[in-house]
Amino acid sequence: MTEILPRINSPADVKGLTLAELEQLGGELRAFIIEHVSKTGGHLAPSLGVVELTVALHYVFDAPRDKIIWDVGHQAYAHKILTGRRERFRTLRQLGGISGFPKRSECEYDAYGAGHASTSISSALGMAVARDRKGEDFHVVAVVGDGALSGGCALEGLNVAGHREDTDLIVILNDNEMSISPSVGAIADYLARVITFPPYDKFRSDMQELVKSIPAWGKPLFGAARRLEESIKNLLTPGMLFEQLGFRYVGPVKGHDIPALIRTLEGVKKLNGPVLLHVMTQKGKGYTPAENDATTYHGPPPFDVPTGKPRKGSEAKPYTRVFAETLVELAAEDESIFAITAAMPDGTGLSLFRERFPDRFFDVGIAEQTAVLLAAGLACEGARPVCAIYSTFLQRAYDQLNHDICLQRLPVTFALDRGGVVGDDGPTHHGTFDLAYMRHLPNVVVSAAKDEEELRQLLYSAVYYDVGPWSVRYPRGTAVGAGSSGEWRKIEPGKAELLREGEDVLLLPVGRLVHPALEAAELLSKEGVDAAAVNARFVKPLDEDLILEWGRRCGAVVTAEDGCLAGGFGSAVAEMLADRGAADVKLKRLGYPDEYVEHGTPQQLLDKYDLNAVGIAAAASVLIGRK
Numbered sequence: 001m002t003e004i005l006p007r008i009n010s011p012a013d014v015k016g017l018t019l020a021e022l023e024q025l026g027g028e029l030r031a032f033i034i035e036h037v038s039k040t041g042g043h044l045a046p047s048l049g050v051v052e053l054t055v056a057l058h059y060v061f062d063a064p065r066d067k068i069i070w071d072v073g074h075q076a077y078a079h080k081i082l083t084g085r086r087e088r089f090r091t092l093r094q095l096g097g098i099s100g101f102p103k104r105s106e107c108e109y110d111a112y113g114a115g116h117a118s119t120s121i122s123s124a125l126g127m128a129v130a131r132d133r134k135g136e137d138f139h140v141v142a143v144v145g146d147g148a149l150s151g152g153c154a155l156e157g158l159n160v161a162g163h164r165e166d167t168d169l170i171v172i173l174n175d176n177e178m179s180i181s182p183s184v185g186a187i188a189d190y191l192a193r194v195i196t197f198p199p200y201d202k203f204r205s206d207m208q209e210l211v212k213s214i215p216a217w218g219k220p221l222f223g224a225a226r227r228l229e230e231s232i233k234n235l236l237t238p239g240m241l242f243e244q245l246g247f248r249y250v251g252p253v254k255g256h257d258i259p260a261l262i263r264t265l266e267g268v269k270k271l272n273g274p275v276l277l278h279v280m281t282q283k284g285k286g287y288t289p290a291e292n293d294a295t296t297y298h299g300p301p302p303f304d305v306p307t308g309k310p311r312k313g314s315e316a317k318p319y320t321r322v323f324a325e326t327l328v329e330l331a332a333e334d335e336s337i338f339a340i341t342a343a344m345p346d347g348t349g350l351s352l353f354r355e356r357f358p359d360r361f362f363d364v365g366i367a368e369q370t371a372v373l374l375a376a377g378l379a380c381e382g383a384r385p386v387c388a389i390y391s392t393f394l395q396r397a398y399d400q401l402n403h404d405i406c407l408q409r410l411p412v413t414f415a416l417d418r419g420g421v422v423g424d425d426g427p428t429h430h431g432t433f434d435l436a437y438m439r440h441l442p443n444v445v446v447s448a449a450k451d452e453e454e455l456r457q458l459l460y461s462a463v464y465y466d467v468g469p470w471s472v473r474y475p476r477g478t479a480v481g482a483g484s485s486g487e488w489r490k491i492e493p494g495k496a497e498l499l500r501e502g503e504d505v506l507l508l509p510v511g512r513l514v515h516p517a518l519e520a521a522e523l524l525s526k527e528g529v530d531a532a533a534v535n536a537r538f539v540k541p542l543d544e545d546l547i548l549e550w551g552r553r554c555g556a557v558v559t560a561e562d563g564c565l566a567g568g569f570g571s572a573v574a575e576m577l578a579d580r581g582a583a584d585v586k587l588k589r590l591g592y593p594d595e596y597v598e599h600g601t602p603q604q605l606l607d608k609y610d611l612n613a614v615g616i617a618a619a620a621s622v623l624i625g626r627k
Helices: 011-015 019-040 044-048 051-060 077-085 120-134 146-150 152-161 186-194 199-213 219-236 238-244 258-268 288-292 319-331 351-356 368-380 391-406 434-439 452-464 511-526 544-554 569-579 602-608 613-623
Strands: 067-070 140-145 169-175 248-254 274-280 337-341 361-363 384-390 413-417 445-448 470-473 497-500 505-509 531-535 538-540 556-564 586-592
Touching: 011 051, 011 077, 019 044, 019 051, 019 077, 019 258, 044 288, 051 077, 051 140, 051 169, 051 258, 067 120, 120 140, 120 152, 120 169, 140 146, 146 152, 152 169, 238 248, 248 258, 258 274, 319 337, 319 351, 319 384, 319 413, 319 452, 337 368, 351 361, 368 384, 368 391, 384 391, 384 452, 391 413, 391 434, 413 452, 434 445, 434 470, 434 538, 434 556, 434 569, 445 452, 452 470, 497 511, 505 511, 505 544, 505 613, 511 531, 511 556, 511 613, 531 544, 538 569, 544 556, 544 569, 556 569, 556 613, 569 586, 586 613
Parallel strands: 067 140, 140 169, 169 274, 248 274, 337 361, 337 384, 384 413, 413 470, 445 470, 505 531, 505 556, 556 586
Antiparallel strands: 445 538, 497 531
16 A cells, blocks of 8 residues: 555645545544654654644644644644655754754644643634634634633633634634643533533534525524524533533534544534534554553653653653652641643643642642642631642742732742743743743742752751741752752752852852762852852852852852843852942853754753753863963
């Protein structure tokens, strides 16, 4: 059998295929994705689940003229392959290669860039409104995962779009009963009920024919028929949420049946106003390990295809696991401790907490704002809530962090996982801004752990120091192997740690860059430079006295942070030196410049920006006038 995929260079090549060839193309796409993701790592299960839907979309619609917007973006691998990026797919998520998410600057077929969930409906509506304003007539299609409907932005988009009955917009609900972990909440329960009522589609068709058959003069009978339809509809499909919001609801449709998808999409594109097509898919479809465990295979590292087992990696314990075990240990002794996450119980490690203390665990879905507000309410009543949220995702709850937590000085602990560069997922997922966006808020303690033992002690201190909100940041990946003392020790807010004395230059790192800075001090020592080193620990409050003492003694300071330079840790040190009359102390700040950091492995990116031992040592040498 002749392969079809090698001759598909654009969606135009898809349109000329027969139904049998489209089915074959779907199988080849699935095998291609599995083969390449097994080598690069990436979002496997979600992309496998939408292969047939992607083929059908590009068969029916005319991209890039028609706009297809992928919510979250990790559903888009098949889309990338069909839109001219097949040959470059081997570079997926690698430094200099193609992005793992839709990216407008990468390809004209990527109508909208997306790394976070729940954005597609509102952005699609904006495109549709602009289209109508200009008198154009292309289609706008938003493909939203069912888990994304737990996000406020998606519900807000539905609310606004549903009231624009003259704006043509197609929303495709890809319902696989999951986001990353199984979907939670009332929306997920509602969708589960909808699919148990397939008789509704036949009933609706019958009622439409009945209404059409009523003569124009029979208005009372026409009204009665409409009221009957609404009453029975609400009985058969509980609430008919989407229709009540103003959408024409179609489905559910089998998401792996290409002929059925094509027939339905051809019909849907002819409808006027906002339409929601409900498509049922299986996450991980076609690869048994991913079908059986879609959570593990949501975004796996490189793996062996026959067995599904990950390729051998580090034996060290991940920081996420250290955090989770520490919190469970604390909660076992203190019933006031609650754990909260936003659709990431596995990603944050809190599935371990959920197993031990289900009555004190909350997964609010893709709704970071609600997670923070829930924590605020718990704290008001004497609980000790711990919010575990990726650094990049906490940005979505900035207003609540500001007005509801910091303003009220509520004792909520924020465990910021994935602080700093996270690697292959790129700029939408790097946690490079939290040190900056946290430090300018009043009443909050901002800290970063240098290793797993310090993470344990900072978490303990955050929970039990009554100083208000406290954030503890830690990076993605394995810990440095520092071990644990097994004892608890409170670390005073703003208390730094002198690691090494010296006279020529002060190395002042925070978080994951502490150990590279110590290595840099050794490199400098071999060149005759006597470097002091201080583990800052805290971005806010700073240990001003210790930094001033050693900064003045050395006359030169190099700060190093795995975060943005604008407003970050180095900025805090510069401001402090100026305010304390030490502006004569020479200062060099190392971090990320005013740009978005691309994708690549964490170490590649740290090396690129000189955030390693050699880079820190070189910066120190230049600062003090050495070669």
